[in-house]
Amino acid sequence: MSGDEDHERGRTPRERSADEMIEQRPLPERRKASAALDEARLRQQAIGVRLRQMFDEVVNEEVPAEFLEILRRADERGSGKS
Numbered sequence: 001m002s003g004d005e006d007h008e009r010g011r012t013p014r015e016r017s018a019d020e021m022i023e024q025r026p027l028p029e030r031r032k033a034s035a036a037l038d039e040a041r042l043r044q045q046a047i048g049v050r051l052r053q054m055f056d057e058v059v060n061e062e063v064p065a066e067f068l069e070i071l072r073r074a075d076e077r078g079s080g081k082s
Helices: 003-009 013-024 027-059 065-079
Strands: none
Touching: none
16 A cells, blocks of 8 residues: 555554554464454453352342341441440
8 A cells, every 4th residue: 555545544654564564464374363352352251240240249249147136236236225
């Protein structure tokens, strides 16, 4: 692509340089990088799903009676009852 064509398309020298680097990279290398990105995204998605499951399990756990008793006593002390 000539400088005139780049100017007409509004591309900066930096954009041209990036395009040239991409174009020079061999096709199998690009596929490998793309596959690695896809795998990383899938791994992150699986981690996110599992974290949400764990959070939901903790949120839905029953509060132990002893803990509720401690909270009740703290509320009574805070309101001046003993």
